[in-house]
Amino acid sequence: MTAFLWRYSPLFLIAAAWEIAPRSGMLDAALLPPFSEVMAAMARLIIDPGLYVHAAASLMREIAGLGLAVVVGVGLGIVMAWYAPVRILVNPLVRCIYPMPKSALIPVMIMWLGLGHLAKIGLIFMGCLLPVIVSSYNAARGVETVLIWSAQNAGASRREILTEIVLPASMPEILSGVRTALALSFVLLVSSEFLMAREGLGYMIAFLGEGGIYDAMFATVLLVSGIGFAADRAYLAFTRRALAWRA
């Protein structure tokens, strides 16, 4: 506990500075409401059911988009690594599109899918698909040949080699690719909700900012950052359990 407090003590310092600077007039309180007011606004938000409507919308988009990207991306990545014709055809395309800044897809998604849930789900799906494909492909390509040879020698079928050897052996790299996609998905979610939404946490931040309700805006910004951080930590914990067999 003391170790924990000591580790996170700089955050208390920052909170104190955040409280003192606007109160003493060092910073304009209109630009930075004191920390205590932001916390009070956060408390009001948390007991307000409106927050949960926005959060539920965001969560639904996030899970649907990312889940779809992971399922399709891992599948495509492994198929690419496993079947030469698919690799020769698809790999150059992936290499070529992969570096595209994914936020450029936002206007296209608006045109294709409108302003509702589908556009955000489509955006997160398309944006996260390529990182997942690339990491799964690299992982499956990197599986040690000796493992595959010995399985072949032991009489395993191609399908068995795929499910029993290649998939488990590529799992660590696939999971770390999904972590990248998780971070990216939050960026795309929040960005798209700034630009085209009538609900969602990103919309809430933009709405509060435009309305000049800055204490609540800062509270929501902190909340969204906290959710992103918590999701990453939860995912790391999940990864550690999923890969426990390796140790």
Place this chain on the structure above:
Amino acid sequence: MEPRMSASGLAGASLRLLAASGSVIALLVGWEALARSDVVSDFLLPQFTVVASRIAEDTLSGTLPVQLGLTLWRALAGFALAGVIGVGIGVMMARNKAAAWFFDPIVSIGFPAPKIAFLPVFILWFGLFDLSKILMTAFAAIFPVIVATAAGTEGVDKYIVWSARNAGASGRNILYEIILPAALPQIITGLQVALPISLIVTIVSEMVMGGEGLGGTMMVAARFADSVGVFAGIVQIAIAGYVLIKAIELVRRRLLVWHQETQQIATF
């Protein structure tokens, strides 16, 4: 799985180039055919040739170079800020206990958090012009640089540092001659993560705040249902992203000529 193609052979290289350009051409031909067919409307998918001629028009009229220049300036200025400050903080964290104590919780929370959520805060503080876009970009891109630099600096073999000190090198000499070069591969890896983030965030900032640039122009095109403009934007941004990422790979190879990774580099 199977042995990699002999990547060194000239025949292998040209074969790969052929396969690569072949599938890109196939994509473009497929796009054109799909757009010309009645399956999708011209609005949802304008023909590639129309989009390409729009790009050519914008290039000749000078609007595209201006927009591209604006976006690149914002993204690269933010990226440079993130690089310089991030390397500074990362080295400090690895070499100084107090700095490590102060920055560690900030970085461990900030690294996975979606920094883009702070965009309205940057608008509130710095307005709607270049400054807030650049600072937003730097803020989003700095965390991977800090993390990679701190890890790289910490991992420098302490015997090298000791022997340099023994040979009479000053603290500044050790930093510039030993630690930074030894940590360079990891620092560049951090920068390679930060560069695409810079582009993504700059483009979102332009979309939200306006003020021209490729992102701003694309958003205007989308609002006016100018689908040719939107697809022209996608193609331009994709090319810009591709060129920048290839450029940083090239820089990596140039800077690390002395490093063993360059000797055994595997081309894909």
